[in-house]
Amino acid sequence: MDQSPLGNRVPFLDLGAHHAPIRAELDEAIAEVIDSGAFAGGPFVEKFEREFAAYCGCQYAVGVGSGTEALWLGLLALGIGQGDEVITVPSTFMATAEAISYSGARPVFVDVDECTYTMDPAGLEEAVSSRTRAIIPVHLFGQPADLDPVLRFAREHGLAVIEDACQAHGAEYKRRKVGSFGDVGCFSFYPGKNLGAFGEAGAVITNSFELQEKIRILRDHGQDRKYHHRMVGWNCRMDGIQAAVLSVKLAYLERWNSLRRAHALQYNNAFVGLEELRTPLEASYSRHVYHVYPICVHQRNEVIWLLKEKGIQCGVHYPVPVHLQKAYGSLGYGIGAFPISEQLAKECISLPMFPELTSAQIETVAVCVKEAVANSVLV
Ligand SMILES: Cc1ncc(COP(=O)(O)O)c(C=O)c1O
Numbered sequence: 402m403d404q405s406p407l408g409n410r411v412p413f414l415d416l417g418a419h420h421a422p423i424r425a426e427l428d429e430a431i432a433e434v435i436d437s438g439a440f441a442g443g444p445f446v447e448k449f450e451r452e453f454a455a456y457c458g459c460q461y462a463v464g465v466g467s468g469t470e471a472l473w474l475g476l477l478a479l480g481i482g483q484g485d486e487v488i489t490v491p492s493t494f495m496a497t498a499e500a501i502s503y504s505g506a507r508p509v510f511v512d513v514d515e516c517t518y519t520m521d522p523a524g525l526e527e528a529v530s531s532r533t534r535a536i537i538p539v540h541l542f543g544q545p546a547d548l549d550p551v552l553r554f555a556r557e558h559g560l561a562v563i564e565d566a567c568q569a570h571g572a573e574y575k576r577r578k579v580g581s582f583g584d585v586g587c588f589s590f591y592p593g594k595n596l597g598a599f600g601e602a603g604a605v606i607t608n609s610f611e612l613q614e615k616i617r618i619l620r621d622h623g624q625d626r627k628y629h630h631r632m633v634g635w636n637c638r639m640d641g642i643q644a645a646v647l648s649v650k651l652a653y654l655e656r657w658n659s660l661r662r663a664h665a666l667q668y669n670n671a672f673v674g675l676e677e678l679r680t681p682l683e684a685s686y687s688r689h690v691y692h693v694y695p696i697c698v699h700q701r702n703e704v705i706w707l708l709k710e711k712g713i714q715c716g717v718h719y720p721v722p723v724h725l726q727k728a729y730g731s732l733g734y735g736i737g738a739f740p741i742s743e744q745l746a747k748e749c750i751s752l753p754m755f756p757e758l759t760s761a762q763i764e765t766v767a768v769c770v771k772e773a774v775a776n777s778v779l780v
Contacts, residue, residue, distance in 0.1 A: 410712030411753045411762045414593050418757040423649060430645040431599075439641040442621070449644040450604070452651055453588075456571075459581040459606040461613035464639030465620050468567040468589025471603040472500035472537070474637060475585040478605075478615040479561045481506050481534045488528045489537040489565075490520050491722040491734075492742035496589075497539055497565050498723045506534065508732070510724050512739040516682050518542065518695070521741070522550035529554075535561040538583075540569035542681065542718070543595065543661075543690035545579045552582060563587060567603075570596040571658045573688035580606045585616075590647055595661070595692050596654050602643040660756040661691040664763055668694055668752065671767035677774050679748075693718055696770070697748040700777035705750055707773035713766050716751035 420427060434445055446464045454462035465471050481487060482505040489497050491510045498508040511524030520538040536555055538546035548564075555562045562583035566572070570588060572579045580586025590602035607613050618625050623634030669680050679697040683689040695718065698704050705715050722742040724734035736743065752766055 411714065411758075411766050413714035413716055413751070413753050414755050415757060416592060416597075419755060423653065426649050427599075427646060430649045431642055434641045434645045437641070441640060442638045443641050445641040445644040445648070446639045449639075449648045449651070452648055453604055454606060456651060456654070457578045457580050457586070457606050459578075459586070460608045461610070462604050462606045463613055463616045463620065464644055465603045465605065465616075465637045466639060467601045468565075468587060468591065468603040469496040469500055470620070470637040471567075471587035471589070471605045472497065472563065472565060473503050474616045474619050475563045475587055475605050475612075476500060476504035476506065476535070477619055478612050479535060479563070479584060481561070484532060485534040486530060486532040487535045487537060487563075488525065488533060490539055490541075490742065491724040491739050492518060492719070492745055493539040493541060493565065493723060494567070494719065495723055495726065495728075496567070497537055498729065501537070507532075508723075508729070509533070510734065510739060510742075512741045513541075513745070514547070515741045515744075517544055517547065517684050517687075518681075518745060519544055519546035520551060522547060522554060525551070525554045529558055529560075533558065533560060535563055535584075537563045537565050539565040539567075540572055540579050542695055543569050543572050543692035544681070544684065545569060545572050545574040545687045545689075547684065547686065548574050548579075548582050567591075568594070568692040569690060570594065570692075571654050572690040575686050576688075581608070584609065585612060590643065595658060595690055596647065596650055598643040599646045600640070600643055602639050602647065604639070657756040658690045660758075661754060662689070664754060664756075664758050665689070665691045665694055667760065667763045668696075668767060671764070672696070672770070675771060675774065678770070691754055693751045694754040695749045695751050697745065698750065698774055698777070699748060700774075701748050701750055703777035704770070704773045707776055708750075708766075708769055711769045711773070713769050714753060718749060718751050720746055722746045 485506040564586040566580040567589035590598040620637035623632040
């Protein structure tokens with residue numbers, strides 16, 4: 402990990418501090434799995450699936466190996482594959498588009514809204530074609546996408562909706578948890594997420610009995626009974642240890658999200674009146690859960706460099722929008738295709754954000770950011 406001369410005064414993320422207060426509970430949960438031997442799938446996964454579905458206000462949750470697998474299996478269960486197109490945004494983590502490609506379909510992009518950084522539904526009309534089968538709105542940074550226009554458009558065109566909620570555990574759209582609006586909702590429990598496992602894990606949620614059954618079968622080699630394979634599937638099962646850890650941590654998620662929201666408010670207040678810097682907007686329809694707290698500045702690289710010198714760790718989510726990634730050169734999108742996503746990729750900085758951040762740390766970051774923004778023009 403990079404160290405400044407001052408050490409890391411404020412880390413980007415502190416999983417040690419995050420787990421310390423619940424360490425005994427976590428140790429006990431892991432010991433229970435070891436004693437039971439239920440390591441791959443099994444009762445701990447089933448228990449977490451029930452708890453997570455109830456938390457999301459959805460009928461079913463299916464535990465899988467990662468958020469990427471959740472998206473991929475969601476697409477496969479909806480019958481999406483070769484020759485199909487799926488519309489999503491270029492301002493996301495690569496996995497959203499990758500899952501589309503792995504299903505055999507082609508990703509088609511629409512730009513994001515300049516205020517919310519989530520899918521701009523105005524772009525859907527131009528992107529849709531006779532081959533389009535689904536739309537994947539991404540609840541980026543913990544901010545729900547504006548779902549009503551997307552759901553309406555999907556209904557009018559006979560398309561499925563797959564919510565990428567990998568960064569938005571517990572976020573709400575019009576007072577309902579995200580993930581429960583589309584045909585399926587997909588979550589990642591990567592360790593740094595608002596609800597993180599002790600390794601890789603993910604889940605698909607849905608209210609459809611047929612879809613959950615298909616995803617359950619697909620994640621387990623296509624078998625509905627041991628060694629009876631109804632279809633060709635894959636091994637995408639969730640580990641028992643991950644499920645046990647997630648069950649413990651789920652009980653704290655609301656509290657952790659509230660702390661993230663309070664930290665975001667403290668950052669927002671500290672930056673009031675600073676014209677060179679844009680803070681994240683919480684859309685009127687949403688309860689943002691600030692998986693990431695992004696600010697936008699013109700001299701992004703200079704500001705990051707100055708913050709690093711002060712011992713403030715930052716992130717960049719994401720430096721290259723998906724349509725400009727080398728891996729997607731064959732899609733034929735050029736620079737300028739999606740100006741808002743491209744601008745975000747140039748200007749966004751993610752500031753330290755985790756529930757255990759102290760008020761003093763936020764104050765330190767805010768002071769350093771203001772100083773760095775003022776000095777960046779001189780660099
Ligand atoms: C928006 C988004 N989609 C999908 C994923 C993929 O999740 P995983 O890393 O668990 O495969 C991530 C993970 O960072 C993500 O942020």
